[in-house]
Amino acid sequence: MDKKYGVYICTGCGIGEALDIDALCEVPKEEGLPVKTHPILCSKEGVEMLKADIGEGTNTLVLCACSRRVNFDVFRFEGCIVDRVNLREGVVWSHPRSEFPALTEEEKEDEDNFDRVQMMAEDYIKMGMARVEKVALPEPYKLDNFSNRILVIGGGITGMTAALEASAAGYEVTIVEKEDHLGGQVLNWRAQLPVGPDYDELISPIAEEKIKAVEADPKITVKTGTVVARLAGQPGDFTVTFKKPGEKIEFDVPYPLPEEMKYDENGKELDAEKQHELYLEYNKGRVDILTIDPNGEKFGAVVLAAGWRPADIEGEQYAHLGFGKIPDVVTNAQFEKIAKDGKILRPSDGKEAKSVVFVQSPGKDEDDRDFEYAGSVTSMVALKQAKYVRQDYSDGKAYVFYQHMRTPGLSEYFYKSIQQDPGIFLTKGQVVSVSGNGDGLVVEATNTLLGEKVKVKADMVVLAAGMVPVTADDPVVNMAYRQGPAFRDIDLFDGYVDSNFICFPYETQRTGIYAAGAVRRAMTIEECLEDATGAALKAIQCLESANRGVSVHPRSGDMTFPDFFFQRCTQCKRCTVECPFGALDDDERGTPKPNPTRCRRCGTCMGACPERIIGFADYNIDSIGSMVKAVGVPSEDDYTEPPLRILGLVCENDAYPALDMAALNKLSYSADVRLIPVRCLGSVNVIWIKDALSQGMDGVFLLGCKHGDDYQCHFVKGSELAEIRMKKIGDALSSLALEEERVAMFQVAIDEYDKIPQIINEFVDSIEELGPNPFKGF
């Protein structure tokens, strides 16, 4: 594309008053680029002006106005490269003239004086112009084969609902269920929690009607007694091999070499070749991940609704509850089975169990933790099962001892209705012991609402075993991905497969695979129904993005994708290993094989690549590097006391909007920093930092999302990887005789906008203490 440039400066919203617009116009003019100003660029007249120029051939526009986060729809022009230079939030609102006064006419006469804010605006315009020169219009990545069928793994309530919802939206669906019938866990229950108003009564399990609906649906294919042996390929073009549970076939997915096998007997790590040899041996009889099963079925997206199993209750910590020793102490799952089979009878002697104690928390010690994987669902199951006791015996008594009684949302009505049963007794309390007492049991508890140590006689005791997601035990999806067949790092979430529960529900760390139901968190049937619908919608979104060659999420609609210059690849595998989404596979030699529809366009690979051969059409090593180089770095040759120049690479997801918010709230920060938004701190390549320092900038900071167990990174690993890379850069800096402190990384949450000015100013102060970069002026 032949670029025809145009620079446009808006003088509205305070820009015209704060800045010397004529001087700003000189910046593009010096480069020979046409420049126009407009009092309100986003107005109808302003946009008309832009459109008129576009009509005359201008296709590369540098719009110097407000933040890119506002008016993005107004300034979107088909077939044009647009850069938004943030003069409003980034310069004039965050650097008010009351704090950063303009030069007086008198001051202007002395050339040793300078106006920091004007310099800032000029730099940003230069950076914008540098960027548009280096970027290209993206073209979508189109798959050769595209399937818009949806695979649902799991034939329980969640899986069936997801299938029905997707089918209702017009998509073909296949359900795989490892049991030989549909229905899942619900089939084992006597009754289930309410799924609608008035939310106060138990209802019959709703499995039957779902099974009927699924079987009657011509768009849904059901494969029972089947599991997924391997899922290869990428969203829009998955190839799935099915098998019977327990069967061994050549398309079983290969497993990565276990960590302990990577070392020899002396604890020394084996070399790559030896490891590969062991890997092949370890996976003997299984074909490589890159070999596609010719008989595999094609799917475009997957809903993972594989469900849960009851948690085990074992170990010394539960010894005081008598489970395993006293036959009448059972788990809630066992109790449900007893209730399902008929009247509630004691397992030990078949006598009527008229007094049942439901223990929600193991108690004993001072802490108030619940059983593992227990939560609101186990709370409500205890209430449900207490009702069974009352259904069976008019003089029955059911006690619930809990540390936490969780009945979220409208389930409160259910709690209320159970609470009002005269034979159901609820109390917070710490269960101290369960012991046999002649014919029955005695449960002793302390710190109860009754205010003292109490005991109750019981015929049975029921322990609240939690719901373990099946993904905690098994990969289930068996992805033929180089990073392994399972979801990565989900031990952080106790085996639940969600990648960011709050911000991105349903999204797993594998694009195109959407979790729903109890595999995502413990849920009631009511919640599963909603969840299944959400996940089905996500799968549809994936199909309808992959088919157009755009990113699904979180950069929905992004048409770019990582482009590799393979001739210079050294097969270091860093991109394959570091990609948070397992988007890259590699061949035997280690050359990465991109799977663009698996990719979320975060650029972590670009940040990782030491050869700098990975980039996007509109975001690459050169485009950002050129922006860095466009920053003017004044030295003592220019001024007696030249200002500092500090580069800030700012995550565009949370940190950049937080900066806009700070500006909106009239919070100011040093005018000596130059900020560049990046897709994710994971995409920051250290070369930018080195470039900045070697051209004389005094410091560089990274501003991104929180990482760690409660990470807020939109790309899961980006800020964590950046932190690791920054630690390594420290060594390189000290070899250049530069202080490590010149490079720093800060974490902010989006709501911490009020802290950002302080973070920036403190960093600037610390650099000032270090003194100017010795390379300045060279």
Next chain:
Amino acid sequence: MADSYLVEPDIGFINEVVKLGGQDVKKCFQCATCAVACPISPDTKPFPRKEMLATSWGLKDRLIGNGDIWLCHNCGDCSTLCPRGAKPGDVISALRAYAVSEYAKPKALAKAVNDPKKLPILAAIPAVIFLVVGLITGLLNFSPGGDEIVHAHFFSTWLVDLIMLPTAAFAVAVFANGLKNFIADMHANALLEGKTDKQKIDAGGFIQALIKVIPTIFKHNRFNECGENKARGTAHMMVFYGFLGLFIVTNTFFIVLYVFKIHGPYSQLNPVKWLANVAGVSLVIGSLLLMKERASKKDQVSTYKDWFLLWLALGLGLTGLLAETSRLAGMAGFSYFIYFVHLMLVWSLFAYTPFSKLAHLVYRTVAMAYQEYSGRK
């Protein structure tokens, strides 16, 4: 820590309390708003939260002898503020009714007093007694002559007192027996819950405490602390003083009759008669006001036990005044009939008080005295 308390919920008890007006007790979720809202609950071990919990757990043994349920004056502040609509005020009220029927023996009579279906039988009992005793003794004269209407000509005062005195004695005996158990239970409960330091009850001290609380009761101090039901205080006071006045009048004329041998009817100019008329009017107006109060409070539970007492009070006042006015008006037949009804009601008052809501007169007084005596903490 002491031995654990064996919790044995009594579902039958819960159902009974529910029937007596505590139907919302199980809605309680132990937030303790009630205990905070209550203007007369003590700062330590406050009620009614612990009573709500014990009731929803069916812990009868912790409630029947609990003096705190009598400290409550049912002002309703707790019920108004309860976020769950558990109506602690009405629950405590039901507990009091249950406690009364628990302490008042014979139990069958206590049951009957709280059962609307037994009302006709209860009403028939005094009529039958009067007629039978009257006919046997010949003290009943169905054709009382004379120019003046003298009720005693119809019912001999001998007949009235022959029946009323043993009935009153019966009531006193029932109360005495009930109180004996009640005080022992209340003390045991206070010791268990740590509400007192006193190990034994000494009679002298207890009576001193009783004397000390009398002015509080007379002045209705506790009622005035109430927020929600404040208006009820005045009406209750009218009924209270109505009864008190009539009690004084009855005793005075009793002495006048048997000691000074002066027969009624007494002159309207007699100051005792003034008191009688004022007290009668006060009783009627007070009970009407209380009825209006109750009928207008839709969010408060009103059960048979409440209406029983109110109608009895109103009936007593009205029949008394009507009997008097009709006598003065010379409506002989009507007057004699009304007087008969009046006597029946008076008998009912005596006989049924230990089993009805009116027993609070005794239990609450004793409980307040005990609170004063035990130095509740």
